Amino acid sequence: MSLFKIGQERSREEIQEYLHATAWMPGETVHSTSKAGEGNMNVILRVSFFSGKSLILKQSRPYVNKFPSIPAPPERIETENAFYQLVRKHPELSDFMPRVIGFDRPNRILALEDLGEGSDYTFIYKKDSSWPLDLNRDALRFLSILHHLPVPEGYPSNLALRQLNAEHLFDFPYRTDHGFDLDKVQYGLEDLARPYREDLLLREAIKGLKKIYLGQGGRQLLHGDYFPGGWLQAGGGFKVIDPEFSFIGPAEYDLGIMMAHLFMARQDKNQVAGFCSAYDSPSGFSDTLCWQFCGMEIFRRLIGLAQLPVDLSLEEKASLLKQAYEWVTGSGQASGHFGESGVSKPVTS
Numbered sequence: 001m002s003l004f005k006i007g008q009e010r011s012r013e014e015i016q017e018y019l020h021a022t023a024w025m026p027g028e029t030v031h032s033t034s035k036a037g038e039g040n041m042n043v044i045l046r047v048s049f050f051s052g053k054s055l056i057l058k059q060s061r062p063y064v065n066k067f068p069s070i071p072a073p074p075e076r077i078e079t080e081n082a083f084y085q086l087v088r089k090h091p092e093l094s095d096f097m098p099r100v101i102g103f104d105r106p107n108r109i110l111a112l113e114d115l116g117e118g119s120d121y122t123f124i125y126k127k128d129s130s131w132p133l134d135l136n137r138d139a140l141r142f143l144s145i146l147h148h149l150p151v152p153e154g155y156p157s158n159l160a161l162r163q164l165n166a167e168h169l170f171d172f173p174y175r176t177d178h179g180f181d182l183d184k185v186q187y188g189l190e191d192l193a194r195p196y197r198e199d200l201l202l203r204e205a206i207k208g209l210k211k212i213y214l215g216q217g218g219r220q221l222l223h224g225d226y227f228p229g230g231w232l233q234a235g236g237g238f239k240v241i242d243p244e245f246s247f248i249g250p251a252e253y254d255l256g257i258m259m260a261h262l263f264m265a266r267q268d269k270n271q272v273a274g275f276c277s278a279y280d281s282p283s284g285f286s287d288t289l290c291w292q293f294c295g296m297e298i299f300r301r302l303i304g305l306a307q308l309p310v311d312l313s314l315e316e317k318a319s320l321l322k323q324a325y326e327w328v329t330g331s332g333q334a335s336g337h338f339g340e341s342g343v344s345k346p347v348t349s
C-alpha cells in the first residue's frame, strides 16, 4: 500500500477523508489547509476546521523535505512520537509541549495540538530585539526536568539520524569539498574559517566530541536539537517542539547547544552564565564538556552549512569563533562554571 502523502497539494476533501479514517477529530469538517511555518526536515501542515479548531500534521519522508536529494531516516517520526509519549507522563514537562492527537505509524504522520501561529524564538538573533524574559526561566526549567527523568528502557537509538546530523556538526564545517561558499553568506567568512579548518588540535577535539555524540554511553534523555527554531512563542508562553533528534545522550549536549545560541543572540558570557545558573544539572555533569559542545555548535552554525539568520558582523563572528576554539580545545582561559561538578579535561579523542 502506498503512503498517504500530506501536503498543500492535497484537496480539502482528501484531508477530510483521511482525518475521518483516523477518527482523530470526530465530528469536525475541514475548512482549509495551510503551511505551518518553515519545516526543514518534514512536511508540516495546519488543518483548520469549520468549528474554529485546528491541528498540525507532521509527516517524515525518506529524505530531507527541503533538500529531497538528501536521504534521511523516515523512522525519525517514531522517535519524535516516543519523546512525546514519555513527556505526557510528566505534567510540568508536557505543559511545555503540544499534545499528541494521534500517530499514524504506517503513514508516518503525527497529529499535534496546534500551538497557534505565534513565532519561534529565532527573532532573538536580531540586533535590537527585546529579550524575552520567559526564555530565561522556562527554557532552563524544561531542560532541568528532562535531564532528571529516569532513562527510559528501549528508547529509540535514533542512530541513523544522529549519523546524518553528525556530518553537519563535526565534518562539514571543517571541509571545503561540499562546494558551499561561505563568502556568499558573508564576504570574508571563508578567510575566517580557513585557519580553523587547518587546525589539528581543533580537529582532534571535534573528533572526540563526535565520538561522544554517536556513542551509546548517554545518561539522560535529550531533546537533541534545543535551539530557538524549536521554541515557539504561543498563547500559553514558551513551548518546545520538534524532538525528532532526541536520543539518550550526555546532558551537556543539550545545554551546550542552547548556550551557543544565546551567544549568537549577542548575550555576553556573564549573561549566559546568569541564565544557565537556573539549570539544575544531573550528577556527573561536566562543565568542560558542556563548553566544548557550545563551541562546537558555534563553529557549525557560523562556518558550517546549516546557517541561521544571525545578525553578526564579521568581527563579531571572528570573536565568537576565537572563544569557541578555546572552549572546544581547552586552550586559553578557564571557561566558567555551571552546576556542581568540577572542571574536567577537554575531550581530545
Ligand SMILES: Nc1ncnc2c1ncn2[C@@H]1O[C@H](COP(=O)(O)OP(=O)(O)O)[C@@H](O)[C@H]1O
Residues within 6 Å of the ligand: 036, 037, 038, 039, 040, 041, 042, 043, 044, 056, 058, 098, 112, 113, 114, 115, 116, 117, 120, 229, 230, 241, 242, 244
Ligand atoms: N504544534 C505546532 N503548533 C504550531 N505550529 C507548529 C507546530 N509544530 C510545528 N509548527 C510550525 O511548523 C514549523 C516547523 O516545525 P518543525 O517541527 O520544527 O518541523 P521540522 O522538523 O520539519 O523542522 C515550526 O517552526 C512552527 O512554525
Ligand SMILES: [Mg+2]
Residues within 6 Å of the ligand: 040, 041, 042, 242, 244
Ligand atoms: Mg525538525
